[in-house]
Amino acid sequence: MQRMPNAIQLTDLSHDELVGLYAYPAGPSAPYVRVNFVSSIDGAVSVDGRSGGLGTPADKLVFRILRDLADVVVVGAGTARTENYGAAHTDSTLRTRLWHHGFGGDPDGAPPRIAVVSAGAALDPASKLFTDTGARPIIITTAAAPAENKAGLIDAGAEVIEAGDATVTPAQLRDTLEKLHLRRVLCEGGPALFGDLITAQAVDELCLTISPMLVAGSEQRIAVSPNAMPTPMNCRHLLFADDGTILTRWERCHTR
Ligand SMILES: NC(=O)c1ccc[n+]([C@@H]2O[C@H](COP(=O)([O-])OP(=O)(O)OC[C@H]3O[C@@H](n4cnc5c(N)ncnc54)[C@H](OP(=O)(O)O)[C@@H]3O)[C@@H](O)[C@H]2O)c1
Structure with missing residues (x-):
């Protein structure tokens, strides 16, 4: 039986205590895949097709902390296009401090890299992803992606990696990140990529914000895939913000 998780009022935590609740496992020996969503x-x-309408101050605070902790932010191309992704702009002093605590971050305070997973590499070389100042973006794509797409993204400054034939499997994604020594992985979606990761049993953790609103409409849920893969998770904590936002952290019951 699962023990009652930590249920904490957000205002009872200092910033350092909050960061500590999201620390990555110390010295991961392989990529540790954390996924973050708001619903x-x-x-x-x-x-209306964008996640911004769900954001609350508490969600934005944790979103920033998760980036401050990560080596790499992995995102599906659909989300990168819809949300007009740019570089991650993190707090370099905090990242250095987090590194010294063994929580994550970076010894030199360098920001996490953004890695976009795309089968077709059909990304706009003039988009913010390639023009924003910051770490060099990584495009993890396929041998089948048109050569001119890949060449255009290399010319735009990206590191383009062919990881699969027609699609990038979660195992190929993990291998690619491992070769780049990027082990503290933060996946920011979207639902198609998350669905692939769940069905491949490649999710170590989910940080899910419940935004205090009803939406209806025909919006997607946080994970979609052709087949279901029930995956038991343990609740690590529930944090309650004054505006009704609930911040949850779920860890996979590990068998591998
Ligand atoms: N609420 C939240 O926290 C949150 C977070 C993220 C996204 N979203 C929302 O989700 C929506 C986007 O959904 P989406 O289904 O387009 O999400 P997505 O998973 O970001 O994008 C799907 C695309 O990513 C690429 N992709 C995903 N898995 C792949 C794989 N295994 N191998 C190769 N390429 C892969 C493909 O790109 P190509 O087409 O380039 O080949 C695919 O078409 C937006 O409305 C966004 O606002 C919400």
Whole structure:
């Protein structure tokens, strides 16, 4: 039987205590895949196609902390295009401090890299992903992606890696990140990539914010895939913000 998880009022925590609740496992020997999502109470992953309408101050605070801790932010190309992804702009002093605590971060305070997973590499070389100042973006794509797409992204400054034939399997994604020594992985979605990761049993952790609103409509849920893969998870904590936001952290019951 699962023990009652930590249920904490957010205002009872200092910033350092909050960061400590999200520390990565010390010295991971392989990529540790944390996924972060925000959802409405009725399970919508977006409002009018964007996740911004679900964000609350508490969600934004944890979103930033998770980036401050990570080596790499992995995102599906659909989300990168819809949400107009740019580089991650993190707090370099905090990242150095987190590194010295063994929580994550970076010894030199360098920001996490953004890695976009795309089968077709059809990303706009003029988009913010390639023009924003910050760490060099990584495009994890396939041998089948048109050569001109890949060449355009290399010219735009990206590191383009062919990891699969027609699609990138979660195992190929993990191998690619391991070769780059990027082990503290933060996946920010979207639902298609998360669905692939769940069905491959490649999710170590989910941080899920419940935003205090109902949305209805025909919005997606946080994970979609052709086949279901029930995956038991343990609740690590529930944090309650004054505005009704609930911040949850779930860890996979590990068997591998
Ligand atoms: N609420 C939240 O926290 C949150 C978080 C993220 C996203 N969202 C929302 O989710 C929606 C986007 O959904 P989406 O289904 O488009 O999500 P997505 O998973 O970000 O994008 C799907 C695309 O990513 C690429 N991809 C995913 N898995 C792949 C794999 N295994 N191998 C190769 N390529 C792969 C493909 O790109 P190509 O087409 O380029 O080949 C695919 O078409 C947006 O409305 C966004 O706002 C919400």
